[in-house]
Structure formats: C-alpha cells, structure tokens
Amino acid sequence: MRRRRLKQAAVAAAWGFAAALLGGMCDVALHRADAPIASGATTMDMQNATGDDQPPPTPPPSLTKAQIQAEEQDAVNLMNEVALKPRILPGGVKQFTLTGSKFGWNFYRNVNLWAWGYNGQIPGPLIRVQVGDRVEIVVHNDLPEPTTVHWHGLAVPNAMDGVPGFPEPAIQPGGTFVYRFTVTSQMIGTHWYHSHYDDDYQVDAGLNGVIIVDPKTVPPSMRHVRDVLFVLGAGKQDGSDNENTFLINGKAYPDTPQLTVKRGTTVYLRIVNACAETFHAMTIDGYDVKIVAEDGQPQPDPQTVSVVSIAPSETVDVEFTANRTGTFPFHDTVASSLINPNDDADPVGGMMTLIHVIP
Ligand SMILES: [Cu+2]
Numbered sequence: 001m002r003r004r005r006l007k008q009a010a011v012a013a014a015w016g017f018a019a020a021l022l023g024g025m026c027d028v029a030l031h032r033a034d035a036p037i038a039s040g041a042t043t044m045d046m047q048n049a050t051g052d053d054q055p056p057p058t059p060p061p062s063l064t065k066a067q068i069q070a071e072e073q074d075a076v077n078l079m080n081e082v083a084l085k086p087r088i089l090p091g092g093v094k095q096f097t098l099t100g101s102k103f104g105w106n107f108y109r110n111v112n113l114w115a116w117g118y119n120g121q122i123p124g125p126l127i128r129v130q131v132g133d134r135v136e137i138v139v140h141n142d143l144p145e146p147t148t149v150h151w152h153g154l155a156v157p158n159a160m161d162g163v164p165g166f167p168e169p170a171i172q173p174g175g176t177f178v179y180r181f182t183v184t185s186q187m188i189g190t191h192w193y194h195s196h197y198d199d200d201y202q203v204d205a206g207l208n209g210v211i212i213v214d215p216k217t218v219p220p221s222m223r224h225v226r227d228v229l230f231v232l233g234a235g236k237q238d239g240s241d242n243e244n245t246f247l248i249n250g251k252a253y254p255d256t257p258q259l260t261v262k263r264g265t266t267v268y269l270r271i272v273n274a275c276a277e278t279f280h281a282m283t284i285d286g287y288d289v290k291i292v293a294e295d296g297q298p299q300p301d302p303q304t305v306s307v308v309s310i311a312p313s314e315t316v317d318v319e320f321t322a323n324r325t326g327t328f329p330f331h332d333t334v335a336s337s338l339i340n341p342n343d344d345a346d347p348v349g350g351m352m353t354l355i356h357v358i359p
Contacts, residue, residue: 061104061112068106074121075249075257081212081227081270083128084119086135093134096127098149100195100207101142107245108252108340108349113237116143117206122250123231123274124209127193129183131216137179139171146170149179150196151211152313153189153295156181162196170197187213189296190270190315192231200276204234204243206250208274213296224268224319226261230330232282232310232351234275237341243277246337246350248330253338254346256353259330263357266321268292273310281333282308284355286326289318307333322357330355 086094098118105115105122118124129135141147148170150162160179164170171177191211195202210231233250234243248256261267269289273280283306290302294316308316331352332338340349 058114061114063104063106063112067104071106071121071250072255072257075251075255078123078126078210078231078249079228079257079259081126081128081229083212084125089136091134093136094129095136095138097138097140098124098209099140099142100147102144105206105250106255107235107247107250108255109343109345111237111340111342113235115206115235116202118209122206122247123233124193124207126229127209127211128214129211130214131183131185131188133183135179135181135183138176139179140176141171141173144173145202146172146197147202147207148177148196149193151179151181151191151193153191153315154181154187154211154213155184164197183213185215187296188215189213189293189298190272190317191296192272192274192313192315194274203274203276204236206233206235208233210270210272210274212270225266226268228259228267228269229272230269230353231272231274232280232332234278243275244341246275246278246332248351248353252340253331253349253352258354258356260356260358261322263322263325263359265357266319268317268319270315270317271308271310272315273312275312277312278337279312279334280310280337280351282310282330282351283333284320284328284330286324286328287320287322287355289320291316292319293317322355325357325359328355328357329353 084096086096089095100116100118101120102114102116103120104112106112115122139149146164148162148164159168160181162179191213193209193211195207210229230248233247235245235247236243237245246252251257271282288304288306289308290304291299291308292302293299295314308318310316329352337351338348340346343349
C-alpha cells in the first residue's frame with residue numbers, strides 16, 4: 001500500500017498537482033458485509049488491516065470480452081443520447097421498465113467490481129420524454145435491499161417522487177412499483193433519476209440515470225448540430241466510505257467514451273453530476289463553453305466559462321463550437337478524481353475523456 005501511495009504521489013507531481021492522494025483507501029472497514037463494490041485484491045489488504053473478524057470477501061466478478069464490449073457500447077450510446085424505447089400502451093401511455101439488480105461491471109482495464117444498477121448498465125438507460133406524455137415507469141427490485149426511484153428536478157405527484165415513507169414505502173426486494181406521471185412544462189430540460197434509499201450507498205453503487213424532457217415542439221434554437229451527454233459518476237472501492245473511483249458514463253479513463261466531431265460543429269453537451277458526494281469542476285482544455293441551462297432551466301444571460309462547477313445532483317447544459325482541430329481532454333480539474341485505484345499502468349485515470357476535432 002505504501003508503494004502505491006508513493007506512486008500516486010509521483011503521478012500527481014507529474015501532472016503538476018500537489019498532494020492528490022486518495023483518502024480512506026485502506027483504513028476503513030468494509031462498507032457492507034457483502035461489499036458489492038469491492039475488488040478482490042484490496043479486500044485482502046482490508047482484511048490484513050482490520051484483523052480476521054471480517055466476513056470473507058466476495059470474489060470480484062469475471063466478465064467476458066463480449067460483455068465488456070457491450071458495456072463500452074452502452075457508454076457510447078449514452079454519450080450519443082440513445083434513449084430507452086418505451087412500450088406504447090393502449091391509450092398512448094409510454095411505459096418504461098427499470099430493473100435494479102447486482103451485476104459485475106468493468107470500470108477500467110482489468111478492474112471488475114460488483115455494482116448495483118438499472119437494466120444491467122451503469123449509469124441506467126437514458127429516458128427521454130416530451131411535454132404532454134403520460135408516462136409509466138415500472139421498477140422491479142431485484143436487489144438484496146429495499147430501493148426507490150426519485151425523479152430529481154421533476155415536480156411529479158408526491159406519491160410518485162420516490163422518497164421512502166413520504167408517503168409511499170420503499171420497494172422491497174422482489175417487489176415492483178409503478179411510477180406514473182404526466183410530463184409538464186415544469187419538467188423540461190436535463191434531469192436525473194436515482195435511488196432515494198440509502199442514497200450514499202445505492203447511488204454510488206450505480207443506481208442512477210438521466211431523464212431528458214423535451215418541449216412539445218422543439219424551438220429552432222434547441223435544434224443542435226451534435227447532442228452529447230456525459231454523466232459524471234463515482235464509486236467506492238476497497239470498502240472506502242469516500243468516493244475514490246471516478247467515471248464518465250460508467251467508465252474511468254482511458255476507457256471512457258471519446259467524442260469525435262468535425263471542425264465547425266456546434267456541440268450541445270449535457271453534463272450531469274450523478275455522484276452522491278463530490279463536486280466536480282469540468283473543463284475542456286483549449287475550449288471555453290457557454291452555459292445554456294442549469295438544472296434544466298435555460299439561462300437568460302448565458303455566461304462563457306472555462307470551468308463548469310457542478311454540485312452533486314446538478315445538471316449543466318453547455319454549448320461550444322469546435323472550431324479548432326486537435327485532441328482536447330474533457331476532465332475534472334479536481335486532481336483527486338484523475339487517478340484509478342489499483343491501476344499502475346496509466347498515470348492518468350478517472351473523470352476524463354478526449355474530444356477529437358477532425359478536419
Ligand atoms: Cu436527487
């Protein structure tokens with residue numbers, strides 16, 4: 001462990017950052033008895049650190065190449081705003097189904113961890129609806145714990161907003177709940193959904209996703225040349241109580257989905273902070289961006305910035321025109337989010353991807 005920390009310090013120095021050490025990596029107990037998001041290797045470290053009274057660690061999942069390729073395709077599809085297809089019920093209600101379950105996920109390189117997510121993917125699938133839609137979202141709970149889904153930023157009826165006990169109880173393991181609401185103009189914009197049961201654990205285990213609400217008719221100003229979605233996520237490896245694994249669309253750099261656009265393209269980029277705990281400060285090296293909307297609310301006087309500060313649960317829509325060719329990193333400027341635990345191969349990891357602007 002000491003050697004690893006020295007290496008991380010060297011890496012941080014190489015990037016010109018002061019102490020970017022991750023806190024709490026090896027000095028806390030397992031977060032849960034079944035440690036759904038713990039890797040095998042460092043769980044062993046954990047046991048050494050805390051004595052022999054821990055339950056035996058869950059071995060890390062093994063994944064096939066095809067499974068990992070499918071995950072990478074999910075990340076690219078999410079970047080391209082490919083949305084979950086609803087079933088249209090008689091009468092026109094749009095029905096979506098989300099199943100929460102535990103499954104293995106490849107976060108980067110050879111690091112496979114147990115995660116909890118919707119429909120076997122992290123983040124959950126993109127849901128996209130329009131003002132006037134009547135929506136039904138069927139949520140099955142195949143998790144070992146109760147759960148709920150909260151529609152963050154959407155003023156849905158009180159019984160549908162997924163806060164356990166206020167007034168609906170949580171969905172028990174093996175249970176199903178149907179969330180029903182009609183999409184109103186209050187809901188327009190970029191929002192997200194997430195578990196509201198033991199949020200700090202369940203959201204970072206992977207139970208989060210994005211919901212985009214479009215107006216009934218899309219005004220010309222909102223017909224963008226290239227729509228892109230990056231969901232900022234986090235996980236807690238090695239039984240850490242603090243977030244120490246940082247993701248874009250469910251993957252850590254260098255396995256994050258990369259964007260390629262032709263020079264001159266106007267990019268409308270939606271950034272969603274689906275981390276339960278941490279603020280991020282996102283930048284595109286070499287480009288300023290215009291903040292068009294925050295939490296789905298259009299900004300009356302859009303500001304141009306080089307760094308987009310984004311709180312947990314916040315969404316920010318930005319726009320920029322890719323007018324110079326080259327490769328430009330999109331990354332968190334908080335240095336502690338740019339390291340992958342247990343990865344000696346690459347000096348940079350975590351919350352970063354690349355934007356390629358081609359002629
Ligand atoms: Cu929320």
